[in-house]
Amino acid sequence: MKYALVTGSSRGIGAAIAEKLSENGFSVFRNGRGISEVAQSIQADLSTIDGVNALADAVLAKAPMLECVVLNAGATCRKSLKETGLMDWQSVIDTNVTMPFFLVQRLFERISDGGSIVFVSSATSVKPHATSVPYGVSKAAVNMLAQCLVKEFAPRGIRVNVICPGFIDTDWQKEKPQWLREKIESKIALKRFGTPEEVADACMCLIENSYINGAVMQVDGGHDFE
Numbered sequence: 001m002k003y004a005l006v007t008g009s010s011r012g013i014g015a016a017i018a019e020k021l022s023e024n025g026f027s028v029f030r031n032g033r034g035i036s037e038v039a040q041s042i043q044a045d046l047s048t049i050d051g052v053n054a055l056a057d058a059v060l061a062k063a064p065m066l067e068c069v070v071l072n073a074g075a076t077c078r079k080s081l082k083e084t085g086l087m088d089w090q091s092v093i094d095t096n097v098t099m100p101f102f103l104v105q106r107l108f109e110r111i112s113d114g115g116s117i118v119f120v121s122s123a124t125s126v127k128p129h130a131t132s133v134p135y136g137v138s139k140a141a142v143n144m145l146a147q148c149l150v151k152e153f154a155p156r157g158i159r160v161n162v163i164c165p166g167f168i169d170t171d172w173q174k175e176k177p178q179w180l181r182e183k184i185e186s187k188i189a190l191k192r193f194g195t196p197e198e199v200a201d202a203c204m205c206l207i208e209n210s211y212i213n214g215a216v217m218q219v220d221g222g223h224d225f226e
Contacts, residue, residue, distance in 0.1 A: 001027050002025055002026045002027065002067045002068075003026065003027050003028075003029070003063040003064075003065065003066050003067060003068075004018075004021045004026040004027070004028045004029070004066065004067060004068035004069070004070065005028070005029040005031070005059055005063075005066055005068070005069050005070065005107075006018040006021065006028060006029070006030055006031065006070040006072060007031045007032075007046055007055070007070065007071055007072050007073035007100075007103070008031065008032055008046070008072040008073030008074060008120075009028075009030040009031055009032055009070075009072060010030070010031075010032025011032070011170070011171065012168075012170035012171065012172075012196055013072060013120060013165060013168060013170065013196045013199050013200070014030075014032065014070075014072040014073070014120075015030075015196070016195075016196035016197050016199065016200040017070055017072065017120075017196075017199070017200045017203050018030050019200070020197075020200040020201065020203070020204050021068065021070075021204075021207075024204065024208075026067070026068065027040065027063075028040060029041075029042060029058075029059050029062070029063065030042070031043070031044055031046065031055055031073065032073075040062075042054075042055055042058045042059065044058070046073040046095060046099050046100075046103070047075060047091060047094055047095040047099065048094075048099070049099065049102060051099070052099050052102050052103045052106065053106065055103065056103060056106035056107060059107070059110075060106075060107070060110055063110065064110075065110055065111070065112040065115075066107060066110055066111050066112060066115065067111075067112045067115045067116070068115060068116045068117075068118075068207055069104070069107060069111060069115075069116075069117045069118070070117075070118045070120065070203065071100040071103065071104070071117070071118070071119045071120060072120040073095065073099075073100075074095060074096050074120070074139075075091060075092050075095035075096060075135075076092060076131075076132045076134070076135040077089070077091070077092050077132055077134050077135065078131060078132050081133060084133065084134065088134065089134050092132075092134035092135055092138050093134065093137075093138050093141075095138075096135070096138035096139060096141070096142060097138050097141045097142055097145060100119065100142070100145070101145060104117065104149065111153075111156075111158055112158075113156040113157050113158065114156075114157040114158065114210075115158045115159075116158070116159050116160075116161070116206065116207045117146075117149070117153070117158065117159070117160045117161070118160075118161050118162070118163060118203055118206050118207060119142050119143075119145070119146045119160075119161070119162045119163075120162075120163055120165070120199075120203075121139045121142045121143055121146075121162045121163065121164045121216070122135070122136075122139040122164055122165060122166075123164045123165065123166040123167075123218055123219075123220040123223055124136040124139055125139035125140040125142065125143050125164055125216075126140075126143075126164060126216070126218060127223065127224055139164075142162065143162050143164075143216050146160050146161065146162045146214075146216075147160070147162075147214050147216075150213060150214040154213075159206075159210070159212065159213040159214075160213065160214065161206040161212055161213065161214065161215045161216075161217065162215065162216045162217065163199065163202055163203050163206060163217050163219060164216060164217060164218045164219065164220070165194065165199045165219050165220065166188070166194060166218070166219065166220025166221055166223045167184050167188065167193045167194065167220070167221075167223070168193060168194045168195065168196055168198075168199055169193040169194065169195055169196070170196060173193060181193070187223060187224060188220070188221045188222060188223050188225075189221060189222025189223075189225040190221035190222055192221065193221075194219060194220070194221055198219065199219050202217060202219045205217075
């Protein structure tokens with residue numbers, strides 16, 4: 001049995017990645033809030049070290065080894081520059097960068113040699129978008145964190161990669177007013193939002209291809225190419 005962990009997998013991109021892994025023969029540990037009805041689900045608040053330890057303890061108690069870890073849980077803050085306080089900033093950095101680091105640290109010995117780690121970042125980590133300064137900065141840090149971990153895991157043949165989704169049709173994006181969706185689509189070469197399944201397909205490519213390592217893959221339909 002192959003085991004995988006996908007954080008933030010109650011819905012959207014994380015859920016699509018978990019489903020794709022299941023379809024490819026993995027027994028998947030899911031994490032999120034309110035997903036107790038899903039098999040192998042573990043509720044834990046990954047904005048805190050207590051939540052990280054709770055998730056790690058639960059996974060380590062059940063899985064002999066993990067062939068794949070996908071770090072998808074994240075947070076944002078949409079306050080303006082003047083409105084953003086220290087706690088707002090720290091919450092985003094903690095959830096998106098600090099806690100994933102410590103989760104990987106906890107799981108280090110239990111990730112299989114030749115396995116795969118994928119961080120879910122964002123297209124805003126590569127091309128700034130004026131919606132959230134803390135979010136963009138934290139996701140740029142995620143890219144560097146992943147690349148710094150490449151050498152840490154190289155002796156065991158474990159690959160570390162990043163996927164950077166652009167505008168994907170998750171529940172949050174579907175709530176945008178039509179005029180704003182059309183404005184966004186006009187800036188995308190493919191003239192549409194992506195789907196969670198398309199991101200999951202790209203993620204599987206990073207997981208399955210044994211020679212992709214240290215990559216930062218954008219899945220954004222050609223955003224800003226128009």
